[in-house]
Amino acid sequence: MVKRGDCQLKKIQAIIRPFLLDEIKIALVKVGVMGITVSEVRGFGRQKGHTEPLPHSESTVKFLAKILIEIVIKDEQADRVVDTIIAAVRTGEIGDGKIFVSPVEQVIRIRTGEKNLDAI
Secondary structure, eight states: OOOTTSSOEEEEEEEEOGGGHHHHHHHHHHTTOOOOEEEEEEEOSTTOOEEEEETTEEEEEEOEEEEEEEEEEEGGGHHHHHHHHHHHHOOSSTTOOEEEEEEEOOOBOTTTOOBGGGGO
């Protein structure tokens, strides 16, 4: 059983603009990220999506296409990875995205049963 705090890993989730995926992938590999998970997602925030006129209605908010990147790394890599993401995707405009950093309690590689640092 792993005690809280023993794992020493962080999960970074970044929601970014889709056209920046290749740039961020290249930047993350350069700073030593061994793997990422990428999902196509849709949503809206302060940007409010975009509105379209509809018959019999003023308008409706449309979800915007975004990319969700998920990375699990050692604690000591977290600041560098966050800085790398920001440098790769910041345009200074509304809609640049968000980054979430969370502790990871446990990681298990299914194939081998390796755990925590050995599993990443």
